[in-house]
Amino acid sequence: xxxxxxxxxxxxxxxxxxxxxxxxxxKGSIFALLGPNGAGKTTLTGILTTLIKPDSGYAEVAGxxxxxxxxxxxxxxxxxxxxxxxxxLTAKExxxxxxxLYGMKRxxxxxxxxxxxxxxxLEKWENVLVEKFSGGMKRxxxxxxxxxxxxxxxxxxxxTLGLDVQTRRNIWDYIxxxxxxxxxxxxxxxxxxxxxxxxxxxxIMDRGRIVKIGKVDELKKExxxxxxxxxxxxxxVSKLKSLEGVIDVILSGNVVQINCTNVELLLPKLFxxxxxxxxxxxxxxxxxxxxxxxxGRRFE
Amino acid sequence: xxxxxxxxxxxxxxxxxxxxxxxxSLFMPLMFLLxxxxxxxxxxxxxxxNYTEYxxxxxxxxxxxxxxxxxxxxxxxxxxxxxxxxxSVAPVSNTAVVCGRIAGSATTSTLQAMxxxxxxxPIGFSTTLYGVLTxxxxxxxxxxxxxxxxxxxxxVIKDFHGFGMVMxxxxxxxxxxxxxxxxxxxxxxxxxxxxxxxxxxxxxxGMRLALISNCLSPAYLxxxxxxxxxxxxxxxxxxxxx
Ligand SMILES: Nc1ncnc2c1ncn2[C@@H]1O[C@H](COP(=O)(O)OP(=O)(O)O)[C@@H](O)[C@H]1O
Ligand SMILES: [Mg+2]
Numbered sequence: 001x002x003x004x005x006x007x008x009x010x011x012x013x014x015x016x017x018x019x020x021x022x023x024x025x026x027k028g029s030i031f032a033l034l035g036p037n038g039a040g041k042t043t044l045t046g047i048l049t050t051l052i053k054p055d056s057g058y059a060e061v062a063g064x065x066x067x068x069x070x071x072x073x074x075x076x077x078x079x080x081x082x083x084x085x086x087x088x089l090t091a092k093e094x095x096x097x098x099x100x101l102y103g104m105k106r107x108x109x110x111x112x113x114x115x116x117x118x119x120x121x122l123e124k125w126e127n128v129l130v131e132k133f134s135g136g137m138k139r140x141x142x143x144x145x146x147x148x149x150x151x152x153x154x155x156x157x158x159x160t161l162g163l164d165v166q167t168r169r170n171i172w173d174y175i176x177x178x179x180x181x182x183x184x185x186x187x188x189x190x191x192x193x194x195x196x197x198x199x200x201x202x203x204i205m206d207r208g209r210i211v212k213i214g215k216v217d218e219l220k221k222e223x224x225x226x227x228x229x230x231x232x233x234x235x236x237v238s239k240l241k242s243l244e245g246v247i248d249v250i251l252s253g254n255v256v257q258i259n260c261t262n263v264e265l266l267l268p269k270l271f272x273x274x275x276x277x278x279x280x281x282x283x284x285x286x287x288x289x290x291x292x293x294x295x296g297r298r299f300e
Numbered sequence: 301x302x303x304x305x306x307x308x309x310x311x312x313x314x315x316x317x318x319x320x321x322x323x324x325s326l327f328m329p330l331m332f333l334l335x336x337x338x339x340x341x342x343x344x345x346x347x348x349x350n351y352t353e354y355x356x357x358x359x360x361x362x363x364x365x366x367x368x369x370x371x372x373x374x375x376x377x378x379x380x381x382x383x384x385x386x387x388s389v390a391p392v393s394n395t396a397v398v399c400g401r402i403a404g405s406a407t408t409s410t411l412q413a414m415x416x417x418x419x420x421x422p423i424g425f426s427t428t429l430y431g432v433l434t435x436x437x438x439x440x441x442x443x444x445x446x447x448x449x450x451x452x453x454x455x456v457i458k459d460f461h462g463f464g465m466v467m468x469x470x471x472x473x474x475x476x477x478x479x480x481x482x483x484x485x486x487x488x489x490x491x492x493x494x495x496x497x498x499x500x501x502x503x504x505x506g507m508r509l510a511l512i513s514n515c516l517s518p519a520y521l522x523x524x525x526x527x528x529x530x531x532x533x534x535x536x537x538x539x540x541x542x
Contacts, residue, residue: 051389100309
């Protein structure tokens with residue numbers, strides 16, 4: 001079963017912000033939209049959360065067409081890229097306001113608000129005005145709020161943008177623990193490590209289009225490209241180019257850089273062929289390489 | 301319904317937290333009241349027996365109109381600080397959102413009008429409890445109309461620059477054309493026509509009759525009601541575009 005289905009969604013501003021985007025997100029999984037600034041991630045999130053009307057295309061969220069706004073809205077939680085808290089209210093009041101807006105009964109509220117605050121470690125701050133909060137605390141509170149009405153699908157637009165390492169780790173933990181409770185997570189990010197560490201499925205987005213979708217490992221395997229750096233006593237690289245799987249050989253000083261399709265298979269051959277190896281360094285492909293290969297551009 | 305209440309509750313919490321803003325927004329109307337009524341105390345206006353008596357309902361109405369327009373426009377602040385998104389993605393209809401805001405602003409306005417009427421008693425204003433209660437009909441209807449108007453303007457203007465434009469080019473002219481400070485019969489007839497299209501004129505006149513003569517004018521009430529229904533409907537449509 002799928003929590004999100006999108007079929008050729010399109011949205012034009014001055015540019016094609018979203019350009020015939022189709023994908024499916026499995027229930028209970030973490031799906032990440034990875035792309036540089038301006039790729040169209042926020043616009044796509046806006047369409048799926050019923051805030052932006054697509055020019056064409058079809059989408060379903062939590063079993064309802066995005067045209068049925070109220071039905072979709074009841075079933076989703078959203079954390080926007082920009083903070084969307086009332087800074088003149090306390091943390092708890094923000095959650096209470098939200099819970100009442102989503103029609104939660106008093107008993108449910110009294111149960112879930114403290115537990116949501118606890119999940120993100122803000123229970124001691126519940127009565128503090130949000131204007132006193134740091135960026136990281138605000139983001140945590142927003143995640144707690146988006147979850148308080150127990151949505152089926154949680155949308156997170158760049159949830160860790162601009163946060164320090166420790167807070168990012170915490171937020172990854174909350175996201176994982178929500179997934180483990182069965183919530184489907186749709187998130188966007190322009191951090192490659194975030195997509196690699198956190199997600200079940202990654203869609204790489206660039207200039208409004210999804211250029212690739214798959215599991216992180218699969219994407220890397222498919223790409224298969226790696227780099228081996230070998231430091232030699234005496235650099236002799238004449239024989240290397242003809243080896244199977246070698247794409248490119250670059251010599252700089254005593255270090256040979258070999259770009260190849262399958263590092264694991266190539267390494268033993270290299271050891272046989274070369275004498276006087278002083279050190280070896282292997283760099284496996286990461287999503288950055290995937291992006292570079294697919295778009296011809298570096299990920300900024 | 302509960303959603304309207306929640307939105308109202310938020311406005312009230314914010315009001316209580318920023319009491320100083322509430323009091324400072326009373327400051328300008330009170331200055332008008334004090335200086336105009338004492339400055340003109342010796343002047344005899346044709347058809348007006350006691351200027352303080354004439355002016356007080358007008359100034360109370362002024363406070364209502366300014367604070368409700370401001371409340372409507374303050375949705376711009378919510379947009380600026382992102383909070384509007386939290387409301388727009390919630391399962392709440394635009395009508396409920398607009399009604400919640402209007403309810404909050406009508407409460408604030410009523411408190412302000414009450415404060416002005418009470419503070420004007422020491423400078424020679426007199427009324428009855430019945431008069432005050434009757435005048436609340438007009439206070440609330442004006443608050444509804446002008447909050448709605450503020451919301452409509454907020455959907456048209458996109459920045460804070462436009463905010464000053466609305467105040468200068470819409471609200472002040474409406475104020476001068478409302479009979480709040482002087483009878484519109486003094487105005488040239490081609491300008492007076494605009495006064496009759498001015499919702500504030502009916503609000504001020506209704507308040508004045510209520511506070512001074514203790515009577516409720518059905519005509520003014522109906523016209524004020526008409527204006528407020530229209531603006532709420534327009535505001536609910538306009539809100540989609542904010
Ligand atoms: N409201 C808008 N009006 C005009 N252009 C927009 C609007 N929103 C986004 N865009 C444009 O659409 C493109 C995608 O933006 P966005 O969805 O915010 O990308 P991302 O979130 O991936 O950084 C950008 O070129 C941006 O300038
Ligand atoms: Mg974005």
